[in-house]
Amino acid sequence: MKTRACMLTIFCLLMVLPGTRAQAGDEVEVSGQAAIFDGDKAQARDKAIDDALRKAVESAVGTMISSETITENYQLLSDRIYSQAEGYVKKYKITDERAEDNVYIVNISAHVATGAISTDIDGLKNVLKRKEMPRVIIMVAEQNVGSNKPVYWWGPGGAVVTQDMRVVENTIMKKMQAKGFTFVDTDVLEGKKKIGVPVAYLSDKQARRIAKTSDAELIIVGKAVARDIGKTWEGTRLRSANAELAVRAINCDNGEIIAVATETATVPNISPTTAGSQALKRAAEKLSDKITELIAKKWVAETSSAASIRMTVKGIKNNRMLSNFIKILSNQVRSVKEVHQKSLRSGTAILQVMLAGKTRDMATELEAKDFKGEFKIEVESVKASAMTVRLIK
Secondary structure (H helix, E strand, C coil), X not given: CHHHHHHHHHHHHHHHCCCCCCCXXXXXXXXXXXXXXXXXXXXXXXXXXXXXXXXXXXXXXXCCCCHHHCCHHHHHHHHHHHHHCCEEEEEEEEEEEEEECCEEEEEEEEEEEECCHHHCHHHHHHHHHHCCCCEEEEEEEEECXXXXXXXXXXXXXXXXXXXXXXXXXHHHHHHHHCCCCEECCHHHHCCCCCCCCCXXXXXXXXXXXXXXXXXXXXXXXXEEEEEEEEECCCCCCCEEEEEEEEEEEEECCCCCEEEEEEEEEEEEECCHHHHHHHHHHHHHHHHHHHHHXXXXXXXXXXXXXXXXXXXXXXXXXXXXXXXXXXXXXHHXXXXXXXEEEEEEECCEEEEEEEECCCHHHHHHHHHHCCCCCCCEXXXXXXXXXEEEEEEEC
């Protein structure tokens, strides 16, 4: 009776809880704003649209209860809330735009959807655009049945690793390209991007070191192994091969692991090597959908709210100078929600900035800021999740 009462309570709460929806999405109308700096209305317009898109998701999804606040007896309610809290803009249209008092205002009508974004090409492409079309590089060491060691394009004598040997890499790339992802051409890099002693299974640090030289923003690194597991059925010539894949997606700018996925597949064939290749391909097809969904959810969260940006600040003369810079960053730069100092060593500080916007917009705004003669700021580099600036006296 107690269990039934608990379930009834959960059901009733789901029916009345604000923000829970049965439909796949909502049409919302919102307004976004951005300050116009140095008369640059085009940039202000882009920022206003970005602001409106975030507000659209917030408006459609509503304020959700954190899963950590739900007791064990209400796990069903927690899962329901969490699933509905993941919204993204599928498509939108601008209904009105204007400049008033040095502020650009954009009104939009947006369709906000929930659910699996990896199967929604329009929604995924919109998220990729808002993330400034990050370039992806795949670094998966692959070993098929009959091989005594894995193959990998960054290894010694890279030219011997032909394209047809990289079944997993090609399969993942093909499926993700069809959804709008842009990839680094590893054939151009092959045999050039070496680490100290080439190894098949890279650490995150080693993968980032190689990927950074290719201007990639995202690395998919891991391993894939196919093994002959014997005859499929007694009395037949068919043999089965089992493939196991494990990958992780890493933000090349700050080293954050944003997704981890594993997959397996078993395929029979007369040829053990062919069975291995087919098993690797089948597992890679399933894994590409899984890793795409995880990456997309992470990017949706970052574009719909505040994302963590790693800021390197050089040229710091003293603590007072850094303190004033952090104060200006926190209080006077639009879209900056929080600033945390992580380290200060030899005149260089590392800051974690929670930003509800794009790093390039923040960089432009910082260069335009008046620091009242105390120092000027020079932006040395800007990426989607990282920025390097120098304070000049």
